Amino acid sequence: MHVVVCVKQIPDPAVPGALNADHTLKREGKPILDESDSYGVEMALQLVDAAGGGEVTLISMAANEETAGLRTALAMGAAKAVLVSDPACAGSDALGTAKALAKAVERAGSVDLVLTATESSDGYTGTVPAQMAELLGWPALTFAKKVDIADGTVTIQRQTEAGYDTVQASLPALVSVTAGVVEPRYPSFKGIMAAKNKPVDICTAADLGLDGQLGWAGARQTITNVENAPARQAGEKFEDDGTGFEKVVSFLENLKVI
Amino acid sequence: MDFTESDEHALLRESVRKVAATFGHEYYARCTNDDVRPDDLWQAAADHGFLGVHLPEEYGGGGAGIYELAIVCEELAAAGTPLLLILVSAAISAEVIAKFGSPTQKSHWLPGLTTGTKMVFAITEPDAGSNSHRISTTAKRDGDVYRLNGSKTYISGVDESPQVLVVCRTGVDEETQRAKLSLFVVDTDTPGLHRTNIPMEIRAPEKQFQLFFDNVEISADRLIGDEGEGLRQVFEGLNPERIMSAMICNGVGRYALGLASQYANDRAVWGTPIGRHQGIAHPLATAKIELELARLMTQKAAWLHDNSTDRVAAGEAANMAKFASADAGLRCLDQAIQTHGGNGLASEYGLADLWGIVRLLKIAPVSREMVLNFISTASLGLPKSY
Ligand SMILES: Cc1cc2nc3c(=O)[nH]c(=O)nc-3n(C[C@H](O)[C@H](O)[C@H](O)COP(=O)(O)OP(=O)(O)OC[C@H]3O[C@@H](n4cnc5c(N)ncnc54)[C@H](O)[C@@H]3O)c2cc1C
Ligand SMILES: Cc1cc2nc3c(=O)[nH]c(=O)nc-3n(C[C@H](O)[C@H](O)[C@H](O)COP(=O)(O)OP(=O)(O)OC[C@H]3O[C@@H](n4cnc5c(N)ncnc54)[C@H](O)[C@@H]3O)c2cc1C
Numbered sequence: 001m002h003v004v005v006c007v008k009q010i011p012d013p014a015v016p017g018a019l020n021a022d023h024t025l026k027r028e029g030k031p032i033l034d035e036s037d038s039y040g041v042e043m044a045l046q047l048v049d050a051a052g053g054g055e056v057t058l059i060s061m062a063a064n065e066e067t068a069g070l071r072t073a074l075a076m077g078a079a080k081a082v083l084v085s086d087p088a089c090a091g092s093d094a095l096g097t098a099k100a101l102a103k104a105v106e107r108a109g110s111v112d113l114v115l116t117a118t119e120s121s122d123g124y125t126g127t128v129p130a131q132m133a134e135l136l137g138w139p140a141l142t143f144a145k146k147v148d149i150a151d152g153t154v155t156i157q158r159q160t161e162a163g164y165d166t167v168q169a170s171l172p173a174l175v176s177v178t179a180g181v182v183e184p185r186y187p188s189f190k191g192i193m194a195a196k197n198k199p200v201d202i203c204t205a206a207d208l209g210l211d212g213q214l215g216w217a218g219a220r221q222t223i224t225n226v227e228n229a230p231a232r233q234a235g236e237k238f239e240d241d242g243t244g245f246e247k248v249v250s251f252l253e254n255l256k257v258i
Numbered sequence: 259m260d261f262t263e264s265d266e267h268a269l270l271r272e273s274v275r276k277v278a279a280t281f282g283h284e285y286y287a288r289c290t291n292d293d294v295r296p297d298d299l300w301q302a303a304a305d306h307g308f309l310g311v312h313l314p315e316e317y318g319g320g321g322a323g324i325y326e327l328a329i330v331c332e333e334l335a336a337a338g339t340p341l342l343l344i345l346v347s348a349a350i351s352a353e354v355i356a357k358f359g360s361p362t363q364k365s366h367w368l369p370g371l372t373t374g375t376k377m378v379f380a381i382t383e384p385d386a387g388s389n390s391h392r393i394s395t396t397a398k399r400d401g402d403v404y405r406l407n408g409s410k411t412y413i414s415g416v417d418e419s420p421q422v423l424v425v426c427r428t429g430v431d432e433e434t435q436r437a438k439l440s441l442f443v444v445d446t447d448t449p450g451l452h453r454t455n456i457p458m459e460i461r462a463p464e465k466q467f468q469l470f471f472d473n474v475e476i477s478a479d480r481l482i483g484d485e486g487e488g489l490r491q492v493f494e495g496l497n498p499e500r501i502m503s504a505m506i507c508n509g510v511g512r513y514a515l516g517l518a519s520q521y522a523n524d525r526a527v528w529g530t531p532i533g534r535h536q537g538i539a540h541p542l543a544t545a546k547i548e549l550e551l552a553r554l555m556t557q558k559a560a561w562l563h564d565n566s567t568d569r570v571a572a573g574e575a576a577n578m579a580k581f582a583s584a585d586a587g588l589r590c591l592d593q594a595i596q597t598h599g600g601n602g603l604a605s606e607y608g609l610a611d612l613w614g615i616v617r618l619l620k621i622a623p624v625s626r627e628m629v630l631n632f633i634s635t636a637s638l639g640l641p642k643s644y
Contacts, residue, residue, distance in 0.1 A: 068265065075269055186273045189307035189320040192266050 009069030283338025310372025335509020507587025
């Protein structure tokens with residue numbers, strides 16, 4: 001079985017982020033593997049294991065031929081990676097990103113399943129997975145909290161507000177997984193050393209036949225303005241006169257959490 | 259010259275940090291309080307290949323060196339979960355067997371040491387103390403066996419190790435009249451080997467023991483390397499041990515400064531964070547400088563051990579690193595406690611319980627006075643006082 005995992009390499013959230021004059025995110029320091037995608041990587045490794053063999057390929061689009069985040073996922077056990085990196089990608093919107101990633105899936109060879117996270121930690125539009133599936137012409141199964149594969153069919157438990165739906169599709173398909181679907185492993189020392197020599201196929205927009213379709217040139221979306229998120233409102237303070245618990249209970253009831 | 263660590267080193271740090279963080283200092287303190295061993299953490303570290311990073315790949319190790327083991331040791335300590343037995347098991351016993359063991363011995367002992375089995379180390383004796391030449395535990399050859407008699411003290415972790423590497427006297431050098439030493443792997447449950455627990459005031463989960471060898475019979479193939487070459491051989495493991503003890507101090511120093519900076523930013527008693535008072539900020543900054551100097555020397559020592567043919571330089575660096583790191587780690591910890599005020603001594607804040615282990619590392623594995631003796635004579639050419 002051949003599973004492809006989309007892994008976004010994002011600026012380290014521990015380092016204060018900054019925007020360029022054109023409102024895009026500065027991507028200067030060493031990027032890290034988006035933690036949301038570590039679940040996909042783990043899921044893929046487990047599925048290949050359960051299938052009794054196969055391979056996990058990573059796909060990423062990132063600036064400056066950055067591979068730092070990919071190395072983490074390769075160290076976890078993925079076999080190889082396709083990295084789309086091209087100055088022409090700068091300014092890509094989510095659809096442009098989906099086009100690049102879909103082409104990269106095709107470049108990866110014959111693929112049974114594509115895994116993504118439900119949304120990235122830096123952009124979090126949550127739109128790339130469905131767009132990719134559409135471009136590939138494959139079914140999209142989203143918000144998976146459990147994934148099983150048997151006899152050419154993928155079955156997921158799709159997280160809903162009330163519980164979950166069971167959704168099924170035939171392969172090949174694209175599945176977006178939620179955080180917590182599995183417990184991601186941490187790379188072992190052997191994994192880390194092996195990752196050093198695993199192949200990363202770096203390709204450009206032209207290599208993918210997407211000349212002129214990515215980056216500012218292809219974007220249908222423009223960022224016209226950026227505003228700070230509204231400051232968090234001060235919380236409500238209760239003076240406990242012996243009936244404090246009632247106020248807490250009614251507050252929680254209003255939130256519908258109890 | 260390049261001071262940036264490779265991508266692989268960065269990944270190793272990150273991975274050790276994450277594994278250790280799933281346990282955290284609370285786990286460590288709970289093990290101490292509940293008198294249980296930190297086996298789960300030890301095993302997790304072994305399962306990720308961290309405890310055998312420096313051992314040859316053909317025996318299940320990572321094929322890297324002491325620099326990489328130092329990263330493991332430092333990051334575990336920096337997470338508030340220092341693993342003391344790395345010093346004896348991975349840094350001395352495993353290193354000595356990897357360097358001097360026969361192929362049969364290596365394939366017998368090393369694979370287990372990479373997967374989590376421990377082998378502790380016994381050199382210290384009640385009467386010999388810092389003077390290893392006075393070691394009086396003897397091993398006498400008798401056909402296919404050696405018989406061991408004598409005692410050892412302050413031997414860590416004997417209760418959690420199936421084997422202990424023991425330094426014994428096997429003869430006397432005719433010229434110098436000094437003991438000729440040899441190294442033996444002894445099963446901790448061999449008949450005639452008795453142990454008693456030494457109650458300590460260090461708040462760490464590992465225990466210390468006095469060992470008594472009463473005609474302990476071991477097969478002659480338990481001799482590691484050449485008979486009479488024990489001291490020279492053990493030095494190959496003592497430098498790594500010094501480097502690891504330095505990294506435990508550096509790691510705890512980082513852990514303490516991390517907590518102190520956080521606290522000094524958050525805590526305000528005069529309407530401004532206490533970290534704004536230079537009385538708090540400057541001692542922390544001084545501790546940070548000392549810590550980084552000590553880490554740098556420790557990294558150099560590890561690099562020299564792995565790469566340099568100049569063994570004197572490697573020994574000097576390991577000793578200096580050990581000395582400087584114990585002082586720096588203790589200073590960081592002490593200032594972190596001061597920064598926390600009364601909270602610094604409360605269990606909840608996870609600082610004061612680490613004092614014992616860092617304080618220990620000014621005494622063991624080699625005391626600061628013995629380091630100064632070594633630097634005086636080996637580095638400065640001063641006459642020996644003893
Ligand atoms: C080099 C580069 C330059 C960019 N420049 C701009 C710009 O100038 N202006 C702008 O508005 N935005 C820019 N972006 C960001 C981009 O437009 C989108 O934010 C992003 O790629 C997709 O949207 P999202 O992060 O909201 O994805 P989501 O839909 O939230 O992501 C869902 C999942 O899809 C997968 N995925 C998404 N993106 C990637 C990726 N790049 N690689 C691998 N997997 C991925 C992951 O699994 C992710 O968790 C740039 C991105 C890159 C990599
Ligand atoms: C918790 C703990 C764990 C330990 N674990 C192990 C272990 O696993 N295996 C093991 O073999 N040993 C172990 N040790 C022993 C440790 O290595 C020794 O305690 C240490 O080497 C000092 O030896 P000593 O205690 O005999 O001190 P002594 O040699 O009696 O020294 C007492 C004091 O005199 C000073 N001194 C001695 N000689 C000189 C001199 N020539 N010049 C100046 N000052 C001098 C010393 O520096 C020290 O301050 C452990 C000790 C402790 C406390």
